[in-house]
Amino acid sequence: MAELTLSGITKSFGATTVIHAVDLHVADGEFVVFVGPSGCGKSTLLRIIAGLEEVTTGSIVIDGADVTGRPASERGLAMVFQSYALYPHMSVYKNMAFALENMGLKAPEIDARVRRAATMLRLTDYLERKPKALSGGQRQRVAIGRAIVRDPKIFLFDEPLSNLDAELRVATRKELAGLHAELGGTMIYVTHDQVEAMTLADRIVVLQSGRIEQIGTPLELYNRPDNLFVAGFIGSPR
Numbered sequence: 001m002a003e004l005t006l007s008g009i010t011k012s013f014g015a016t017t018v019i020h021a022v023d024l025h026v027a028d029g030e031f032v033v034f035v036g037p038s039g040c041g042k043s044t045l046l047r048i049i050a051g052l053e054e055v056t057t058g059s060i061v062i063d064g065a066d067v068t069g070r071p072a073s074e075r076g077l078a079m080v081f082q083s084y085a086l087y088p089h090m091s092v093y094k095n096m097a098f099a100l101e102n103m104g105l106k107a108p109e110i111d112a113r114v115r116r117a118a119t120m121l122r123l124t125d126y127l128e129r130k131p132k133a134l135s136g137g138q139r140q141r142v143a144i145g146r147a148i149v150r151d152p153k154i155f156l157f158d159e160p161l162s163n164l165d166a167e168l169r170v171a172t173r174k175e176l177a178g179l180h181a182e183l184g185g186t187m188i189y190v191t192h193d194q195v196e197a198m199t200l201a202d203r204i205v206v207l208q209s210g211r212i213e214q215i216g217t218p219l220e221l222y223n224r225p226d227n228l229f230v231a232g233f234i235g236s237p238r
């Protein structure tokens with residue numbers, strides 16, 4: 001089980017406040033998408049959840065434990081970034097196994113986890129390749145695999161598809177939806193792409209200028225937007 005509660009989260013960089021009093025509850029197993037225009041604070045909010053950025057005020061509770069101020073490594077999360085940041089000199093297998101070795105897991109357990117993730121992500125035939133010998137979509141699947149093998153309580157994705165071309169984006173999006181169905185984990189997914197938000201989300205959080213404009217299911221936002229910004233930003237459901 002992995003639920004998350006943000007209460008009164010504010011974040012300032014110097015004199016500039018970029019996140020304003022954000023309250024949000026994410027239920028166990030939920031797929032929540034943060035959507036909003038560039039610069040609205042999506043990445044900052046995700047990095048705050050991840051423990052990569054400190055809050056100015058507010059608290060973060062995961063499964064009943066207050067993790068505000070605790071380091072990323074103690075939060076049970078795994079994050080997938082827009083830039084894949086794979087280790088170029090390591091094989092696909094090693095890219096996925098590396099963090100597990102550092103966690104002190106035994107070789108048979110590491111092997112089982114890597115092979116399970118590789119099967120899920122159709123990477124079994126590429127385990128001995130280096131990242132440069134992979135396509136963009138395959139590289140992104142390795143990045144997702146690196147998150148899966150850690151068996152996190154919560155997955156955080158920051159625009160994971162934005163470097164892919166349109167066709168691959170659609171295919172990878174469908175894979176992500178399938179993966180969520182298979183893994184059943186709690187997922188928080190950042191995008192500026194309304195179509196991604198509408199197709200992936202159980203609930204969408206619409207952000208503008210560091211504030212939550214509205215939270216709802218894709219249909220709720222489409223049928224009953226609270227304001228013109230939400231109406232204009234949210235596309236049609238499909």
Ligand code: ADP
Nearest residue numbers: 013016018036037038039040041042043044045
């Ligand atoms: P998004 O991911 O929605 O595009 P970000 O969370 O990256 O937006 O940024 C939100 C705002 O915070 C932007 O105005 C950005 O310039 C500012 N910001 C983000 N990180 C920093 C930082 N380390 N120092 C100062 N300002 C920052």
Ligand code: MG
Nearest residue numbers: 042043044158
């Ligand atoms: Mg961003």
